[in-house]
Amino acid sequence: MKNCMMADQRGRSILKHQPVVGDEALEFSRGLAPSTFGFRYAAYMDRNHFLPSGRTAVKHIADPTLAYVMTRYRQCHDFVHIITGCGRSIEEELAVKIFEWKHTGLPLGLLSLLGGAPRLAAAQWAHMRLYWEWASRNAPCSRHGEPAVPMYLNVPWEDMLAKEYDEVVAYTGITPLPQFLEKRQKH
DSSP states (O other): OHHHHHTSHHHHHHHHHOOOOOHHHHHHHHTSOTTBHHHHHHHHHHHTTOOGGGSOOOOSOOSHHHHHHHHHHHHHHHHHHHHHTOOSSHHHHHHHHHHHHHHHOOTHHHHHHHHHGGGSOHHHHHHHHHHHHHHHHTSOEEETTEEEEOOGGGSOGGGTTTSBHHHHHHHHTOOOHHHHHHHHHHO
16 A cells, blocks of 8 residues: 555655544544535534544554554544445445445455455345445546546545545545435436
């Protein structure tokens, strides 16, 4: 993940400055307009009784840069829920894990899928194929040498809070899962 961040201008900037998402970002987001990315973030965090400070600190990684990359991975998870339009049901959490695996290559996403699969009804399990397709279409890629969909760790989420949600979606190139499913139903 560090190499993917180093290969991207925004990722290098994030590694250089090492922004941390704290409770003040959540407090700031609560006061934003309902159409903003930050408002959706605050609503998600409040609905689930989460605080940024509630995440367990990264341990057992001696290299400070690698420890920061893992911290960023954990902190960005909530932003991934917002940008993808996924809630916290087992099914939606597994869709997020597939998305994260497509972006980071960490096996945690696939292990989560294996661990969560027994909890899914047959109809829910059938949706996993669609979620896999969605995550594949939203994997990091470039067009004409420019990132069309950046690896999500390279997105300066903390700078996006006051922006309109649709503007952040356009910036990232990520199609939220509900929009993807709606398009699939029409075809």
